[in-house]
Amino acid sequence: MYYHGKSIKQDYLQAIQWFKKAANQGHIMAQNNLALIYTRGEGIQQDYQQAFKWLQKAAEQGHAPAQYNLALMYYHGKSIKQDYLQAIQWFEKAANQGGAFAQYNLGVIYANGEGIQQDYYQAMKWFQKACENGIQMACDNYRVLETAQ
Template sequence: MTNIFKQAWEGLFGSSPKNDVDSKLKKLAEQGQADAQCDLAQAYYEQENYTLAKMWFQQAAEQGHTRAQHELGLMFFAGHGVAHNIELAQYWLEQAIEGGRSDSLFALENIRENTNAYSQERIYFLQEQAKQGDAEAQFELSLAYYYGQGIEQNFDQAILCLTKAAEQGHFIAQYNLGISYENGQGVKQDYNQAIYWYQQSAQQGYPDAQYNLGGMYFHGIGVKQDYQKAIFWYDQAAEQGYDGAYVNLGFAYLNLEGSENMDQAFKWFSKAADEGDASGLYMLGGCYMEGIGTTKNLTLAKKYFGQACDRGLQEGCEAYQDLHNRER
């Protein structure tokens, strides 16, 4: 891996995915990178620092980051760190839906069906349906318990209901259960269980689960690092329009040998760049600078570094300035 790509790898992903996460995320978030802002918000949310979580989710959401829009909508619905606000919850979920996020549609429909924040009658109905094995009711009841809507907040009950729905093949429940095990939310952290539930959901074609499963293989979390398997699952998500997978596909191919893999890296960095992804723009500039999957072209390299810089990626600014200095 050439220097520019090595620097990018360490700057964007870290030499180890679990080391110095907060400091690196905060640096990138402060530079305006939406992915980092969203990840930092998630980290604060898991620490129950809802004020900072809301702040960083909102900054990413305002840049069009669909996962941040989704999470911000859920925060307004649940009243975590913000006043309970159905209108803002619906607004941010609608923004995420426009960006192609499928689970936001389900969440929005759920909110619209239960605008009264789960009346006692609704809770009773869900409990009765859940007892009869209705997976949809079990899943919806898990959300009520998790967010404390219409019933006392109870993470143990939320996980119990979520597990029952997941075991019946509810793919969003399977995905959410995977997240719970990966992050240790309501359960003891267990990467094996996270991978199992992500895989169950991913095999049903759910792109969010496919993306997360790809990430487990990409970083070697709970499994042996395997770029080929990461590529398989990232590709499944990307083919469904999950644009967050594009730049990671590029990196995965970059870690394999052979000109065909370099061509694929260039292809996916290009797709990420077309979506305005700062990391994708930066890496596409690197491809043109190093001749990876394409002919060397310093003019184009400078162009894409500049565009990455304009989107707040400091590495892009530094690479742009470096090329500018060479021209003097």
């Protein structure tokens, strides 16, 4: 309520306080939301290390959006050393739960051979799944790879 300002005045500091209470009790949505607040610097100073900490907690509990966001941090090297293998691991966990953007990113990683051997078969597999989940760029990339075969 405080975060979105629904029915009450928006108050990021109050939202952060409540998210922290729930996050410290293991609530994965609160952990993920807290991580996003730290990533964006909403109401507080941007802090990628805190974002990483909370994303990791939620991701390890199987929360697909947190797994995807953690993968992005590894992929881009935000506050941590860039690590494509860790990014792939977390993208796969999110992708296997139906995360379309994670599926798309895996297609890109396999198509470009980022941190792993280039594998067009795997790229096509992930692009196809992302396409089936509504990502148009994945459909386009799938077609490009299919015609190149």
